[in-house]
Amino acid sequence: MMGEEERLPTQRDGAEEIHSKPENGARTCVCGPIYWFRMLAKELHWSFVFGVVIVYGMSQGLGGALAMVGTEYYMKDVQKVQPSDAQFYSGITSIPWIVKPIWGLLTDVVPVFGFHRKPYFLFAGFMGVFAMLFVSTHKEVHIVLALLSLTAGSASVAIADVTVDACVAQKSGIHPSLAADIQSLCALSAAIGSLVGFSFSGIFVHLIGPQGVFGLLTIPAWLVLLVGLLLKENRISNFPYEQMNQNFLKAGKSMWKTLKCPEVWRPCLYMYLSFSLSLSISEGMFYWATDSKDGPSFSKEIIGYVMAIGSIGSLLGAILYQYGLKNCPFRDLLMWAQILSCLSGMLDLALVLRWNLKLGIPDYFFVVIDSSVSQLIGRLKWMPLLVLSSKLCPAGIEGTFFALLMSIDNFGLLTSSWFGGLLLRVLKVTRTEFGNLWVAVLVRNLLRISPLFLLFLVPKGDPNSAILSDEILNLKVVDEENRENENVELVSLVRSSDSDGR
Numbered sequence: 001m002m003g004e005e006e007r008l009p010t011q012r013d014g015a016e017e018i019h020s021k022p023e024n025g026a027r028t029c030v031c032g033p034i035y036w037f038r039m040l041a042k043e044l045h046w047s048f049v050f051g052v053v054i055v056y057g058m059s060q061g062l063g064g065a066l067a068m069v070g071t072e073y074y075m076k077d078v079q080k081v082q083p084s085d086a087q088f089y090s091g092i093t094s095i096p097w098i099v100k101p102i103w104g105l106l107t108d109v110v111p112v113f114g115f116h117r118k119p120y121f122l123f124a125g126f127m128g129v130f131a132m133l134f135v136s137t138h139k140e141v142h143i144v145l146a147l148l149s150l151t152a153g154s155a156s157v158a159i160a161d162v163t164v165d166a167c168v169a170q171k172s173g174i175h176p177s178l179a180a181d182i183q184s185l186c187a188l189s190a191a192i193g194s195l196v197g198f199s200f201s202g203i204f205v206h207l208i209g210p211q212g213v214f215g216l217l218t219i220p221a222w223l224v225l226l227v228g229l230l231l232k233e234n235r236i237s238n239f240p241y242e243q244m245n246q247n248f249l250k251a252g253k254s255m256w257k258t259l260k261c262p263e264v265w266r267p268c269l270y271m272y273l274s275f276s277l278s279l280s281i282s283e284g285m286f287y288w289a290t291d292s293k294d295g296p297s298f299s300k301e302i303i304g305y306v307m308a309i310g311s312i313g314s315l316l317g318a319i320l321y322q323y324g325l326k327n328c329p330f331r332d333l334l335m336w337a338q339i340l341s342c343l344s345g346m347l348d349l350a351l352v353l354r355w356n357l358k359l360g361i362p363d364y365f366f367v368v369i370d371s372s373v374s375q376l377i378g379r380l381k382w383m384p385l386l387v388l389s390s391k392l393c394p395a396g397i398e399g400t401f402f403a404l405l406m407s408i409d410n411f412g413l414l415t416s417s418w419f420g421g422l423l424l425r426v427l428k429v430t431r432t433e434f435g436n437l438w439v440a441v442l443v444r445n446l447l448r449i450s451p452l453f454l455l456f457l458v459p460k461g462d463p464n465s466a467i468l469s470d471e472i473l474n475l476k477v478v479d480e481e482n483r484e485n486e487n488v489e490l491v492s493l494v495r496s497s498d499s500d501g502r
Contacts, residue, residue, distance in 0.1 A: 087418070100158055109247045114237060128153055263459065317376040
């Protein structure tokens with residue numbers, strides 16, 4: 001994802017175009033991002049950029065922000081569950097993200113009516129629309145049905161995400177020197193979408209309730225459906241469906257061969273452990289911040305604003321990585337990100353023990369700082385892992401293998417959520433009792449130190465160089481004719497034989 005020593009001619013020209021622009025102070029700050037965006041549109045085509053913005057910015061960013069706040073208040077005020085149960089339920093709704101390799105394998109191997117991508121975008125859009133309509137229009141629904149609807153909504157976002165991930169991985173392979181820029185585009189889109197979503201989430205929850213917010217989530221789902229309609233994809237005629245089992249077998253063998261490489265399984269193990277060892281107790285903190293007599297007792301609007309300002313930290317993290325840290329070795333950047341994560345966790349401890357009030361710092365101001373710092377550090381930790389993951393994808397199964405790597409991360413987050421819920425239950429943190437919440441925060445912070453001892457699993461070399469050997473990187477799962485048909489391009493995308501043929 002970082003710049004290669006031998007750049008493609010078009011990529012070098014694009015970079016030179018940026019650096020040839022005026023470099024004076026304020027003008028550079030304003031025009032720099034515009035030139036960068038134009039360069040990406042030129043090298044990758046505007047339609048690819050459009051697809052990334054829709055899925056990452058609207059579906060995951062804005063939609064994810066509305067869903068997060070809406071679901072928290074839905075579980076707390078409508079279903080009236082305990083914080084430990086809410087923590088467990090949040091893990092259930094994330095299961096579709098863990099099985100992302102299945103979605104990726106289907107899009108890579110199983111064409112529907114001759115298309116590999118369009119039907120899956122359409123299916124994801126329709127699923128999201130119906131799931132959100134169901135949970136928003138039924139006032140008193142059993143928790144099981146509610147979880148099924150929320151999980152279906154999560155699955156719709158995951159299916160759209162894995163399809164775009166295939167495009168991202170493919171583009172990263174074709175343009176290795178732009179891989180970090182592509183991930184920055186994804187992160188910036190998600191961060192800006194989150195900022196907008198969180199800014200209005202509290203207001204919407206207050207005005208129309210959590211279920212009304214679920215109704216609004218049909219809009220991102222319709223946009224995903226629109227991407228499926230606009231997607232231009234060559235139709236495969238006479239696809240040998242009888243060879244589908246063989247294609248699945250070949251894909252499985254290719255994935256297994258790649259996973260057996262130490263250059264792959266070692267970073268995968270680190271990613272899982274680093275996420276799972278950082279226990280999530282977010283539901284306990286949310287209940288305490290909104291209900292506790294001894295806590296801040298924030299309103300819905302305040303919660304939304306805090307999360308919105310916190311998302312600015314995530315945006316700053318993406319910008320900081322893009323313009324200052326993207327060339328740092330993976331191991332060094334992850335080490336400092338983990339250390340800072342341990343230190344930032346102490347802000348939650350100070351908040352729960354009310355040390356901020358003893359220092360004369362108001363709750364709102366302190367929580368804003370806490371959220372912003374945590375989001376910034378989290379983004380700095382997440383970005384190099386995304387870059388590393390895209391560099392581990394062999395040709396032919398980019399979408400499937402990238403989805404597998406992301407599912408490992410999400411399985412770590414699921415482990416973190418469920419063990420965090422177990423910790424809250426053991427410490428008897430309930431809707432009204434928060435006496436041991438500070439112990440949960442302290443345990444979480446101490447566990448965040450442990451990934452530092454696992455950094456030897458992460459490559460320490462130059463992040464601009466290839467990680468996989470040519471033999472693994474060039475694995476093929478389908479024949480060249482099918483691979484040509486699998487290339488995903490949106491409407492008006494003109495493929496350049498000079499760049500895409502490499």
